[in-house]
Amino acid sequence: MIEDTFWDEIWNITTLSLRVSGTAVLIGALIGVPIGTILGFRQFKGKRTLTRFVDIMLKSVINTFMGLPPVVVGLVVYLLFTTSGPFGWLGLLYTPTAMMITQLVMVVPIIIGVTMSAVGSVEKSIRERALSLGATETQAAWLVLREARMGVLTSIIVAFGAAVSEVGGIMITGGNVRWWTRTLTTAIVVETELGNFTMALTLGAILLSMAFGINLALTIVQLKGARR
Amino acid sequence: MPTVEVQNLSKEYSGRYVLKDVNFSVKNGEIFVLVGPNGAGKTTLLRIIDLLEEPTSGRVLFDGQIVDYSSKKDMVALRRKIGMVFQQAILFNMSVFDNVAYPLKVRGESECNIKQKVKAVLKLVQLNGFERKNALALSGGEAQRVAIAQALVTEPNLLLLDEPTANLDPKNASIVEEIISHVNRERQTTIIMTTHNMFQAENLAHRLAFLNDGKIESVGTFQDVFGKPLKPVKSFARLENVFNGVSKITAEGTSIIDLGNGLKIEAAFKKAGNVRLHVPPEDIILSTQPLISSARNTFEGRITEISDMEHVLKLKVKIAENKNFTVQITKRSFNEMQLNIGSKVYIAFKASSVQTS
DSSP, rough: HHHHHHHHHHHHHHHHHHHHHHHHHHHHHHHHHHHHHHHHHHHHHOSHHHHHHHHHHHHHHHHHHHTHHHHHHHHHHHHHHHSTTTTTOOOOOTTTHHHEEEEEHHHHHHHHHHHHHHHHHHHHHHHHHHHHTTTOOHHHHHHHHHHHHHHHHHHHHHHHHHHHHHOOHHHHTTTOOOOTTTTTTHHHHHHHHHHEEEEHHHHHHHHHHHHHHHHHHHHHHHHHOOOO | OOOOEEEEEEEEEEEEEEEEEEEEEEOOOEEEEEOOOOOOHHHHHHHHHHHHSOSEEEEETTTTHHHHHHHHHHHHHHHHHHHEEEOOOOOSSSSSHHHHHHHHHHHHHHHHHHHHHHHHHHTTTTTOOOSSBGGGGGGGGHHHHHHHHHHHOOOOEEEEEEEETTTTTTHHHHHHHHHHHHHHHHHHOOOEEEESSHHHOOOOOOEEEETTTTTTEEEESSSHHHHOOOOHHHHHHHTTTTTEEEEEEEETTTTOOOOETEEEEEEESSOOOOEEEEOOGGGGGEESOOOOSSSEEEEEEEEEEEEEEEEEEEEEEEEETTTTEEEEEEEEEETTTOOOOOOEEEEEEGGOOOOOO
């Protein structure tokens, strides 16, 4: 009986982790990939000083946001969704949705940044080659995106890796409620504090194998995408 | 469409002129070669003709029609009649078949046509059987031939080639040269190509232009341009180890060429009378001591010029009055040998390295 709840809880925690981080990354990709693509194309067009200045600022801002401390994101999302906050009326605080929003804020800059540099690195030569072979601007742009596909996939995998192992942000906005908002990382924190090392270690092993899976996928993508 | 006219063309990049008032025209069915040293503006000129760049001033005409850079539609339509091959092949991360099919796909050709045309052009560049390979896994020579196939598959009226053999080994280079003359002969394709290989220029060009420092120094047949050379033409020719001399056949069946100033070169070919010969800079061995070797030609000289060519160094070695050899060595051996301008050196090369046209 005890055994049953043990594995039930682990199953509950693991699926919640995957659901929250997976949804955040999915929505993040829908937002981040198009923006990253547009910004990647911009990099080579800016010849005037002003455009170049805007590009440099934009890139620096994105890079800063790529390294955003999750706790800070958690704090901001908490303040927005707390009962007295501007979105308090939605009643989302301490729900999986709030956790998902927190991780979304975290992963969007990662996806934009990595997509941007992937597109930027193939943009000029591939675009020119396509044009010289008779492509229209639109056809050339599609080809650039196709050539950068491994980089785009990398951005999504990296973002998922960051999201699933994040703890500070979702701890604040999810509240770590048992059977409700407890994920792999937040559960490890609480189980360790309680001295339930069997539980903590099992969850740790699951998280570690996920990290391994993500890195394995990344390595395969990089090997496949390697240009001469 | 094929007649190409370039009128008063200049191109400036942030205040520096890379092309200055360039004028020439290329006739239908002609192979027109742009020769000149690195940095002369050859690539920029080809890129402007391919409509990848706009000239700062002057204009380009195709069949008497001035190019309208404001109309994207016109530009695409014009580019679709031109095939271009860059010096460095840029291939897409897909199969060889898909790479070659790309120009047909963007033109909306049917699957059936695409299959047929790709097959035919891959045979032309001697890459049949490579269809399924990933293009990024090819060797340099194969990659360049795929790039040529991409340009030829649409049967363009005008073919632009930027140093098509510069990075290729002799075998691949001769395949590419064969393709160039085949296409020109069989399809009457007008070709504009750049090269700094004098022999290629002489072999392929119907007419050529010598481009130096962004300006055209002379235009005409090979003899017109190099027979009575202007000063920069002569120095360029010397840069490539090209010499004129009188050849005599020896008893052993080789030739001794007298270059004047007491300079005699032994060559493996059998030819008498006036010859123009060439020694590839990479075939010359440089040493600080006289070498005892199988090389039939050994000379003592002094380094008069050192130029950095990215991966290697080109040294000018003065052997006698007006006789300089260009020698190519790696930076590492240059440092190890502690060479400098004025250093006394010995150069050696085999009789079989001496080429003639």
